[in-house]
Amino acid sequence: MPKRSNLGDFELMVMLALLRLGDDAYGVPISREIEQQSGREVALGSVYATLERLEGRGLVTSHLGKPTAERGGKAKRYFRVTSNGLRKARETRQALMKLWRGLPELERASS
Amino acid sequence: MNSAKPPRLAAWILQEFGPELNQEALAGDLNEAFQQGRSKAWYWRQVVAAVRWWRVLRPLLFSVFVVWSWTFDGSVPTLLSRPAHIAVLTAAYFVSFSTPGIKRGRLKVLLMLLLAGTFGLLCFYRPYPLRYWIFLWIIACNFVIARKARRSASHPMPLRELVCGDQITERQRMIARLEQTMMEETDPGLRQAYAESIAALRRHLQPGTKVVE
Numbered sequence: 001m002p003k004r005s006n007l008g009d010f011e012l013m014v015m016l017a018l019l020r021l022g023d024d025a026y027g028v029p030i031s032r033e034i035e036q037q038s039g040r041e042v043a044l045g046s047v048y049a050t051l052e053r054l055e056g057r058g059l060v061t062s063h064l065g066k067p068t069a070e071r072g073g074k075a076k077r078y079f080r081v082t083s084n085g086l087r088k089a090r091e092t093r094q095a096l097m098k099l100w101r102g103l104p105e106l107e108r109a110s111s
Numbered sequence: 112m113n114s115a116k117p118p119r120l121a122a123w124i125l126q127e128f129g130p131e132l133n134q135e136a137l138a139g140d141l142n143e144a145f146q147q148g149r150s151k152a153w154y155w156r157q158v159v160a161a162v163r164w165w166r167v168l169r170p171l172l173f174s175v176f177v178v179w180s181w182t183f184d185g186s187v188p189t190l191l192s193r194p195a196h197i198a199v200l201t202a203a204y205f206v207s208f209s210t211p212g213i214k215r216g217r218l219k220v221l222l223m224l225l226l227a228g229t230f231g232l233l234c235f236y237r238p239y240p241l242r243y244w245i246f247l248w249i250i251a252c253n254f255v256i257a258r259k260a261r262r263s264a265s266h267p268m269p270l271r272e273l274v275c276g277d278q279i280t281e282r283q284r285m286i287a288r289l290e291q292t293m294m295e296e297t298d299p300g301l302r303q304a305y306a307e308s309i310a311a312l313r314r315h316l317q318p319g320t321k322v323v324e
Binding site for chain 2: 026027028031041043044045046048049051052055056057058061062063064067070071072074075076077080082083084
C-alpha cells in the first residue's frame with residue numbers, strides 16, 4: 001500500500017481553496033475562504049504548515065510576489081495546484097464518494 | 112482598516128520562534144489581516160498557533176542548564192529554596208540568548224568596552240559574590256553578540272534534528288522530488304513555478320551541502 005495516498009481533511013480543504021482562488025491564492029485569502037466555507041477559525045500557521053507539506057509532495061507549487069507597505073514590507077507567497085495535485089484531489093473525492101454511497105443514515109440526513 | 116501597529120512582542124516571538132520556511136510570508140499575512148481590522152487578540156492567537164515550540168524549548172532548556180549549573184553550590188535544597196531568584200536568572204538568560212544581538216560594528220565595540228569596564232569595576236569592589244556578577248556580565252554580552260554567529264558556534268545540531276531527523280536531508284529529498292515532477296510537467300508556467308520553489312528550498316540549505324540526486 002502506498003504511503004499517504006489520499007489527502008487529509010485539512011489538506012483537501014486547502015487544495016479546494018487554492019482551486020477556487022486561482023491566481024490570487026496566498027495566505028490571507030486562503031484562510032478566509034476556508035473560514036467562510038467551513039465556518040471555523042483557521043490558524044494561518046496551520047495553513048502554511050499544510051502548504052509546505054503539499055509542496056513537498058509536489059501537489060502544490062509557489063512563487064514570491066512583491067512586498068507591500070500594508071504587509072510591513074513582507075512579500076506574499078502565491079500558491080498553485082499542480083497537475084499532480086489535481087489528480088490527487090480527484091482521487092480523494094472518488095474514494096470519499098465510494099465510502100459515502102449506500103449509507104442510508106447519511107442519505108436521510110442530507111435529504 | 113486598523114491604523115494601530117500589531118503587537119510588537121507577538122511579532123518578535125513570531126520572528127524568533129515561528130516557521131523557518133515561510134516566516135516572511137506568514138508575518139506579512141498577519142500584518143495584512145491586522146491592518147484590515149483583525150484584533151490584537153486574534154494576532155496573538157495566530158502567533159501562538161504558528162510558534163514552533165521546539166525552537167523555544169531549545170534555548171529554554173539551555174538557559175535552565177546554564178543557570179542551574181552556575182548557581183549550584185553543592186546543595187539541591189538550597190537551590191530549590193530560591194525559585195524566584197532562579198526563575199529571574201533563567202528568564203534573563205533566555206531573553207538574552209534568544210534576541211538577535213547588535214549587528215552594527217561601532218555600537219557593538221562601544222558596548223563591549225562599556226561592559227568590560229563595568230566588569231572590571233565589579234571585580235574591584237565586589238559588592239556581591241563575584242560569580243553572580245560574572246553571570247550577569249555573560250547575560251549582558253549575550254545581548255551584544257550577534258545571534259547567528261553564536262548559534263553556529265554553540266549549536267551545530269538543532270534539537271529537532273536530534274529528535275525528528277535531519278532537516279537538510281529532508282529538504283534535499285524534497286528538492287529531488289520537485290525536480291522529478293518539474294521534468295514531467297508540460298505547462299511552462301508551472302515549470303517556472305517549480306523552478307522558483309526549488310530555488311527557495313535551495314536557499315534554505317546550509318552552504319556547502321550537496322543535493323541528493
